[in-house]
Amino acid sequence: MQAGIYSSSLRAICAPVRIAADWIYAGGCVICGRECRAALPLCEICRRRLPVFTEPLCPVCNQFIPSRQPHRNCISGAELPSLLWFSGLFDAGYRPLIHALKYEHERAIGTFFGRRIGRHLQESLPEDGTTIKVVPVPLHPSRESRRGYNQSGIIAAGVVRTTGLPFVEGVLRRVRRTRDQTRLSPEQRIANVTGAFAVTDPADFAGCRVILVDDVWTTGATIKECTRTLAAAGALDVQAVVIALARPQATVS
Helix, strand or coil: CHHHHHHHHHHHHHHHHHHHHHHHHCEECCCCCCEECCCCCCCHHHHHHCCCCCCCECCCCCCECCCCCCCCCCCCCCCCCCEEEEEEEHHHHHHHHHHHHHHCCCHHHHHHHHHHHHHHHHCCCCCCCCCEEEEECCCCHHHHHHHCCCHHHHHHHHHHHHHCCCECCCCEEECCCCCCCCCCCHHHHHHHHCCCEEECCHHHCCCCEEEEECCEECCCHHHHHHHHHHHHCCCCEEEEEEEEECCCCCCCC
16 A cells, blocks of 8 residues: 555656656657657658558569569579568658658667568568578768768668568678769769678678668669679678668559
Protein backbone atom coordinates (compact mmCIF):
# COMPACT_ATOMS: atom_id res chain seq x y z
CA MET A 1 0.00 0.00 0.00
CA GLN A 2 2.77 2.38 1.03
CA ALA A 3 4.65 1.55 -2.16
CA GLY A 4 1.52 2.35 -4.15
CA ILE A 5 1.24 5.77 -2.50
CA TYR A 6 4.88 6.55 -3.25
CA SER A 7 4.44 5.35 -6.80
CA SER A 8 1.37 7.54 -7.31
CA SER A 9 3.13 10.53 -5.79
CA LEU A 10 6.14 10.01 -8.02
CA ARG A 11 3.94 9.83 -11.10
CA ALA A 12 2.18 13.04 -10.04
CA ILE A 13 5.51 14.82 -9.56
CA CYS A 14 6.94 13.58 -12.85
CA ALA A 15 3.84 14.20 -14.96
CA PRO A 16 4.55 17.93 -15.60
CA VAL A 17 8.13 17.06 -16.50
CA ARG A 18 6.95 14.43 -18.97
CA ILE A 19 4.46 16.85 -20.51
CA ALA A 20 7.12 19.54 -20.83
CA ALA A 21 9.55 17.07 -22.40
CA ASP A 22 6.88 15.96 -24.88
CA TRP A 23 6.22 19.60 -25.78
CA ILE A 24 9.91 20.39 -26.16
CA TYR A 25 10.78 17.34 -28.25
CA ALA A 26 7.58 16.96 -30.27
CA GLY A 27 8.61 17.55 -33.85
CA GLY A 28 6.74 18.17 -37.04
CA CYS A 29 6.26 15.73 -39.88
CA VAL A 30 8.97 16.50 -42.45
CA ILE A 31 6.41 16.20 -45.25
CA CYS A 32 3.33 18.10 -44.02
CA GLY A 33 4.46 19.75 -40.78
CA ARG A 34 1.81 18.15 -38.59
CA GLU A 35 2.82 17.51 -35.01
CA CYS A 36 4.58 14.18 -34.76
CA ARG A 37 5.54 12.94 -31.29
CA ALA A 38 7.09 9.67 -32.40
CA ALA A 39 10.84 9.31 -32.91
CA LEU A 40 10.12 9.05 -36.64
CA PRO A 41 9.34 12.55 -38.02
CA LEU A 42 6.58 11.22 -40.26
CA CYS A 43 2.91 11.47 -39.31
CA GLU A 44 0.53 8.55 -39.74
CA ILE A 45 -1.37 10.29 -42.54
CA CYS A 46 1.75 10.87 -44.65
CA ARG A 47 3.08 7.42 -43.84
CA ARG A 48 -0.12 5.88 -45.23
CA ARG A 49 -0.06 8.11 -48.30
CA LEU A 50 3.54 7.40 -49.27
CA PRO A 51 3.74 5.09 -52.30
CA VAL A 52 5.60 1.91 -51.37
CA PHE A 53 7.09 -0.55 -53.84
CA THR A 54 7.65 -4.09 -52.67
CA GLU A 55 9.11 -5.56 -55.85
CA PRO A 56 12.70 -4.92 -56.97
CA LEU A 57 13.65 -3.41 -60.29
CA CYS A 58 16.00 -4.98 -62.82
CA PRO A 59 18.67 -2.32 -63.45
CA VAL A 60 19.34 -3.76 -66.91
CA CYS A 61 15.90 -3.96 -68.54
CA ASN A 62 14.27 -1.47 -66.12
CA GLN A 63 11.30 -3.72 -65.35
CA PHE A 64 9.84 -4.71 -62.01
CA ILE A 65 10.42 -8.33 -61.03
CA PRO A 66 7.43 -9.98 -59.28
CA SER A 67 9.49 -13.15 -58.70
CA ARG A 68 12.09 -11.06 -56.83
CA GLN A 69 14.84 -13.05 -58.51
CA PRO A 70 17.41 -11.62 -60.98
CA HIS A 71 16.57 -11.90 -64.67
CA ARG A 72 18.89 -14.59 -66.03
CA ASN A 73 19.12 -12.90 -69.40
CA CYS A 74 19.94 -9.53 -67.83
CA ILE A 75 22.70 -10.40 -65.38
CA SER A 76 25.49 -8.03 -66.35
CA GLY A 77 28.44 -9.29 -64.36
CA ALA A 78 30.51 -6.53 -62.82
CA GLU A 79 28.73 -3.43 -64.10
CA LEU A 80 25.31 -3.39 -62.43
CA PRO A 81 23.67 -4.88 -59.35
CA SER A 82 21.42 -7.81 -60.14
CA LEU A 83 18.43 -6.23 -58.35
CA LEU A 84 17.53 -2.72 -57.23
CA TRP A 85 15.32 -2.51 -54.13
CA PHE A 86 13.71 0.81 -53.22
CA SER A 87 10.76 2.09 -51.22
CA GLY A 88 9.47 4.89 -53.44
CA LEU A 89 10.13 7.70 -55.91
CA PHE A 90 12.17 10.70 -54.85
CA ASP A 91 9.68 13.23 -56.23
CA ALA A 92 6.62 11.38 -54.89
CA GLY A 93 6.97 12.36 -51.25
CA TYR A 94 10.46 11.06 -50.49
CA ARG A 95 12.48 14.22 -51.20
CA PRO A 96 11.94 15.83 -47.74
CA LEU A 97 12.63 12.50 -46.05
CA ILE A 98 16.00 12.11 -47.76
CA HIS A 99 16.89 15.73 -47.03
CA ALA A 100 16.03 15.35 -43.34
CA LEU A 101 18.04 12.12 -43.10
CA LYS A 102 21.14 13.61 -44.72
CA TYR A 103 21.17 17.17 -43.45
CA GLU A 104 18.92 17.40 -40.38
CA HIS A 105 20.20 14.41 -38.38
CA GLU A 106 16.85 12.59 -38.60
CA ARG A 107 18.46 9.16 -38.42
CA ALA A 108 15.20 7.42 -37.53
CA ILE A 109 14.15 7.88 -41.17
CA GLY A 110 17.05 5.72 -42.35
CA THR A 111 16.37 3.04 -39.76
CA PHE A 112 12.64 2.94 -40.56
CA PHE A 113 13.04 2.55 -44.32
CA GLY A 114 15.99 0.18 -43.96
CA ARG A 115 13.81 -2.11 -41.86
CA ARG A 116 10.87 -1.76 -44.26
CA ILE A 117 12.91 -2.67 -47.34
CA GLY A 118 14.66 -5.39 -45.37
CA ARG A 119 11.33 -7.15 -44.80
CA HIS A 120 10.70 -7.39 -48.55
CA LEU A 121 14.30 -8.31 -49.28
CA GLN A 122 14.34 -11.05 -46.67
CA GLU A 123 11.67 -13.01 -48.52
CA SER A 124 13.91 -13.45 -51.57
CA LEU A 125 17.30 -14.18 -50.03
CA PRO A 126 18.93 -17.31 -51.48
CA GLU A 127 19.24 -20.26 -49.14
CA ASP A 128 22.24 -21.91 -50.75
CA GLY A 129 24.57 -21.40 -47.82
CA THR A 130 26.44 -18.51 -49.43
CA THR A 131 27.48 -15.74 -47.04
CA ILE A 132 25.49 -12.54 -47.54
CA LYS A 133 26.89 -9.26 -46.22
CA VAL A 134 25.22 -5.87 -45.88
CA VAL A 135 27.58 -3.07 -46.92
CA PRO A 136 26.84 0.68 -46.91
CA VAL A 137 28.20 2.96 -49.62
CA PRO A 138 30.95 4.82 -47.75
CA LEU A 139 31.42 8.55 -47.44
CA HIS A 140 34.88 10.03 -47.63
CA PRO A 141 36.21 10.28 -44.04
CA SER A 142 36.34 14.08 -44.22
CA ARG A 143 32.67 14.34 -45.25
CA GLU A 144 31.55 11.80 -42.67
CA SER A 145 33.45 13.71 -40.00
CA ARG A 146 31.64 16.94 -40.91
CA ARG A 147 28.21 15.30 -41.04
CA GLY A 148 28.80 13.13 -38.00
CA TYR A 149 27.46 9.93 -39.56
CA ASN A 150 27.00 8.08 -42.83
CA GLN A 151 23.33 8.06 -43.81
CA SER A 152 23.85 4.89 -45.87
CA GLY A 153 25.17 3.17 -42.75
CA ILE A 154 22.00 4.12 -40.87
CA ILE A 155 19.82 2.59 -43.60
CA ALA A 156 22.05 -0.51 -43.72
CA ALA A 157 21.69 -0.95 -39.96
CA GLY A 158 17.91 -0.96 -40.44
CA VAL A 159 18.21 -3.67 -43.10
CA VAL A 160 20.34 -5.72 -40.70
CA ARG A 161 17.84 -5.36 -37.86
CA THR A 162 15.17 -6.98 -40.04
CA THR A 163 17.20 -9.60 -41.88
CA GLY A 164 19.79 -10.55 -39.28
CA LEU A 165 22.50 -10.46 -41.95
CA PRO A 166 26.02 -9.40 -40.96
CA PHE A 167 26.73 -5.66 -41.19
CA VAL A 168 30.17 -5.04 -42.71
CA GLU A 169 31.40 -1.45 -42.47
CA GLY A 170 34.83 -0.02 -43.22
CA VAL A 171 35.95 -2.70 -45.68
CA LEU A 172 34.57 -0.87 -48.72
CA ARG A 173 36.24 2.54 -48.56
CA ARG A 174 36.02 5.80 -50.47
CA VAL A 175 39.69 6.44 -51.17
CA ARG A 176 39.30 9.68 -53.07
CA ARG A 177 37.30 12.78 -52.27
CA THR A 178 34.57 13.37 -54.83
CA ARG A 179 32.37 16.32 -55.69
CA ASP A 180 28.76 16.41 -54.60
CA GLN A 181 26.84 14.60 -57.35
CA THR A 182 23.67 16.69 -57.05
CA ARG A 183 24.34 19.18 -59.85
CA LEU A 184 26.49 17.02 -62.10
CA SER A 185 25.46 15.63 -65.48
CA PRO A 186 25.29 11.85 -65.93
CA GLU A 187 28.68 11.88 -67.67
CA GLN A 188 30.21 14.02 -64.93
CA ARG A 189 28.80 11.70 -62.26
CA ILE A 190 30.52 8.71 -63.82
CA ALA A 191 33.85 10.54 -64.07
CA ASN A 192 33.45 11.85 -60.53
CA VAL A 193 33.27 8.41 -58.89
CA THR A 194 35.49 6.37 -61.22
CA GLY A 195 38.26 4.86 -59.12
CA ALA A 196 36.89 6.42 -55.93
CA PHE A 197 36.34 3.14 -54.07
CA ALA A 198 38.52 0.26 -52.90
CA VAL A 199 38.24 -2.73 -50.59
CA THR A 200 40.53 -3.17 -47.62
CA ASP A 201 40.96 -6.90 -48.20
CA PRO A 202 39.47 -8.79 -51.18
CA ALA A 203 39.15 -11.85 -48.96
CA ASP A 204 36.28 -10.09 -47.18
CA PHE A 205 34.14 -10.45 -50.30
CA ALA A 206 35.51 -13.46 -52.16
CA GLY A 207 32.64 -15.89 -52.77
CA CYS A 208 30.10 -13.68 -50.95
CA ARG A 209 26.86 -12.04 -51.93
CA VAL A 210 26.52 -8.36 -51.06
CA ILE A 211 23.56 -6.14 -50.22
CA LEU A 212 24.89 -2.68 -51.10
CA VAL A 213 23.03 0.19 -49.41
CA ASP A 214 22.76 3.86 -50.36
CA ASP A 215 20.15 6.60 -49.88
CA VAL A 216 19.12 7.46 -53.47
CA TRP A 217 19.58 6.05 -56.97
CA THR A 218 19.69 8.84 -59.55
CA THR A 219 21.84 7.72 -62.47
CA GLY A 220 23.28 4.84 -60.47
CA ALA A 221 26.88 5.99 -61.02
CA THR A 222 27.95 5.56 -57.39
CA ILE A 223 26.35 2.15 -56.92
CA LYS A 224 27.67 0.95 -60.28
CA GLU A 225 31.23 1.92 -59.33
CA CYS A 226 30.88 0.22 -55.95
CA THR A 227 29.45 -2.87 -57.65
CA ARG A 228 32.42 -2.98 -60.03
CA THR A 229 34.83 -2.68 -57.09
CA LEU A 230 33.10 -5.45 -55.13
CA ALA A 231 32.95 -7.75 -58.17
CA ALA A 232 36.67 -7.22 -58.76
CA ALA A 233 37.23 -8.30 -55.15
CA GLY A 234 35.39 -11.57 -55.80
CA ALA A 235 31.78 -10.87 -54.81
CA LEU A 236 29.44 -13.35 -56.52
CA ASP A 237 26.45 -11.04 -56.65
CA VAL A 238 25.51 -7.52 -55.61
CA GLN A 239 21.97 -6.33 -54.93
CA ALA A 240 21.34 -2.64 -54.26
CA VAL A 241 19.05 -1.10 -51.66
CA VAL A 242 18.08 2.59 -51.66
CA ILE A 243 15.25 4.48 -50.03
CA ALA A 244 14.25 6.32 -53.19
CA LEU A 245 14.60 6.20 -56.93
CA ALA A 246 15.21 9.75 -58.15
CA ARG A 247 14.57 9.19 -61.83
CA PRO A 248 12.14 6.39 -62.64
CA GLN A 249 13.79 3.62 -64.61
CA ALA A 250 10.45 2.05 -65.40
CA THR A 251 6.87 3.18 -65.93
CA VAL A 252 5.32 3.31 -62.47
CA SER A 253 1.60 3.72 -61.99
